[in-house]
Amino acid sequence: MPRSLRAVSILAMALVTGLSACSGASRPPAAILPEPAAPDREQTADQQVVHLLNRLAFGPRPGDVEKVRAVGVDAWIAQQLHPERMNDAALESFVSANYRYLNDKPATLELRFPPPGQIQNQAAARGGLNRADSARLTGSQAALRQLTMEVQSARVARAVIGERQLHEVLTDFWLNHFSVFDAKGPRQRYLLAEYENRVIRPNAFGKFRTLLGEVAKSEAMLFYLDNWQSQADANRPRLAAIPGRGGRAGATVGAGVGRGGRAGRGAQPQLPAQIRNGGLNENYGRELLELHTLGVDGGYTQQDVINAARALTGWTFRGAAQGGGFQFVPFMHDAGEKKILGHALKANRGIEDGEQVLDIVARHPATARYISFKLARRFVTDSPSAALVARAARVFTETDGDIRETMRSIITSPEFFSRAAYRSKVKSPFEVVTSAVRALGGPGDPTARTAALVGQLGQPIYGHQAPNGWPETGDRWMNTGAILNRINFGMFVAAGRLQGVTPLGFTDADILRTATTELQVDGVIGALLGGDVSPDTRALLISGENPLVRAEPSPARPPAGGGRGFGNIPPLRSLPLVVGLALGSPEFQRR
Amino acid sequence: MQRRFFVKSGAIALATMGLSPSFLRRAAFGMELPAAQKGKVLICLFQRGAADALNVVVPFGERAYYRLRPSIAIPAPTGAARSAIDLDGFFGLHPSLAPLKPLWDRGLLAPIHAVGSPSSTRSHFDAQDYMESGTPDVKGTTDGWLNRYLAASGTCEQCAPSPFRAVAMAPQTPRVLQGNAPTVAMDSLDQFAVRTGGDAAARLEALYRTGTPDIVHGAGNDMFEAVKMLRAANPQRYQPENAAEYPRSQFGQRLRQIAQLVKSNVGLEIAFADIGGWDTHVNQGGVQGQLANRLADFAQSIAALTTDLGDRMENVVILTMSEFGRMARQNGNGGTDHGHAGSMFVIGGGVRGNKVHGQWPGLAQEQLFEGRDLALTTDFRAVFAEVAKAHLGVTTVDSLFPGFTPADSLGVLR
Incomplete structure (x- = not known):
């Protein structure tokens, strides 16, 4: 038995005997698991549990590993494939309690907070902006910012505290596949919540043709792609x-075909x-x-x-x-x-x-292949095998584009449970942030702060300008600046700077606080890194020294400045330091 | 326990482990950075929101200009502060641009008028997208033209670049720098560090220097080297020279830090910064007011940068751009709505300054684009292409601007 596992087992034993309330929570998955792995699955039973939570969810929350283990890997997948049968009352009440505009119709929002340009044009037509116009202008600008912030915040909260995890991962996939950009124009912002909540999310597991049709008719996409x-x-x-051009004026469309600002005033529509x-x-x-x-x-x-x-x-x-x-x-x-x-x-x-x-x-065969390829790339590996894609594409075609069945074929495949797939994907910024908060047992954040961190890590939600969405493979976003931001993010969280998230929120942290470094490291590895790191990583987390790396005098304090970004993070010690190192480690960047 | 720690005593040792940062590998073989060798730097400055070109480079010799803009036009030069600064008897600079006048006098400033995107879009989003992707009216382009430049000229082994070859002083990588070639976006120089003290940074570095050589470890290794390189170069130690005074604005401070990067010889070749606030639909003002204030920040910052860089400007080109110009006629709110062609500034030692470049299309009703905007006579890609060729030494711009064949040299650069 590797040393790390033995050590953790000892800890687990101590916890089980001493504190039944926390029993077994930091036991590494490797220890005891009666259910043998399916024969075509290369991953160990423990790896499968961690793999599910990293791929079909936004990482494990405290207790999740035990839950999946209790339900069983296959039964858990089957549950997640039917989000409509799951209860997610806590999330729904969080969302309805914390956001003002998410359920408002875009037209209602637009009438209440007209686009700034429209206020200006109307004022100009009357001879210039007066005081009331200026107030409306300021109010609209603030509301427009608020709209984006609410959508971003709710997105993160759903990933952090929602039970329908696979549904949310798939929603994230489709929102990137059918990407829209919030700064296309002020109008895009009225449309984001409706797009996400009524167009994408309800259709994420349905027939592809239905989803495509809903997108095609969504105001968000009609506006974004002109x-x-x-x-x-x-x-x-x-x-x-054309009305007013020889034909019967206004016969077809009535007032206000589009959104030209002044459209809809008077009987004759002004296009x-x-x-x-x-x-x-x-x-x-x-x-x-x-x-x-x-x-x-x-x-x-x-x-x-x-x-x-x-x-x-x-x-x-x-x-x-x-x-x-x-x-x-x-x-x-x-x-x-x-x-x-x-x-x-x-x-x-x-x-x-x-x-x-x-x-x-x-229904085109190329679509079956392309969608299957993209799903396999998202859920299995950056370069999925032709065989995996072909099998999924066959299911897609035979089921008339049934996304649930296509997904089922991908996430129950031998490739999904292969050793090569395990931890082979690099987490996106959204995944880094949500998985960190989840690992620490953090709550939903009704403010925009947590969502803003996703942007700070390089991929602001609804912030991709071009219609291709964020790149879907790690090589495109893993670079010098990105990794530095991730490391600083880890320290930021471990220092307790992310409001609402206690760095010691994971199971047994209280007990570990006064434990030996070895036990602390093993507890953190269990909670944050799926109980599974290389012996070298474990040794480094404990000793902090790489004997072959020349020690350089390290500044006692970070360089001056830093009002923006992650600011100045105080030096960490003891357990919070181990948490910070784990969040910044190469292993945590992967899923 | 089998330990597989990496030796950090030298780049060659790292290279044998397959984990050498690309720039270290090159340095290990004693090769010089081409960028540092040439010392050429391009600083791109984007005025987001569509700057009102007609009040920036003022066509005071054009009678129609005053007819179109009864309350916001800049008066023809009188020599006093409240009028345009004469350049050539026809064009003048907005008085807030006075800090740039010495550059004009020394032949380092080349304004280009009636320049912009051939696309007729008046959407900020689309027009910025086109100017940064370098492909007007083509939305599917995934990378920016500056990134394509970096990728095209960074593929040979000797050209393996510094991590600071392309730096955006911005919280996120701007569209123009997105793509396959590595770039760095930073809010400020001091943000490019592990932001906590104690031994956390050293311990994290140790973590990244062990394990499988993959993209995560590779990026981590590159990062720790880059952080150390920047710390050793310590750009923050360079105080502004030649009594340069940067405004305290965000834009001014970003330009100050670009100057620090230039001076610290970290291999900077492309720098980028942007400045917002140009979408002046309402009360833009004339000699004074909203636009005047924006231009003051813009000009003082650029003037400070050129003063600070001093003789180094011989190898630097500053290129300013904005997604489009604004309507020739002022609107009902004392502002201007979205228009078409705009203006750019090219500044540097290699510039043919002291001349307003570009063909002037005129402002008479029939000369306006769609009856309302300054017409376009120079494609922005022609300017970018000339900078890429004359300044950065690119031989062909086909991959930078697919489908675009620049006419002969514009003559903006020597």
């Missing part, structure tokens, strides 16, 4: 006459300039094929992009004054014939053009 203003080019037939002067916008059509479905090598042409975009013309939303929400506007729709990926779309059709394009791409 489809709301995409319409037939001037040389193309339209499904209906926003983008729509008055615009034409086809290929942006969504392109990303639909390249990023959302077929993948960049999915075998489509530029002509397919154009025709997908043409088929989706007229997919827009109502103005806030009309209640917002998706609408199809016939006069914006290109009524000509189209050909896409070998399918002919007849002339003079309406919304069914776009629906059919979504059908075609959702």
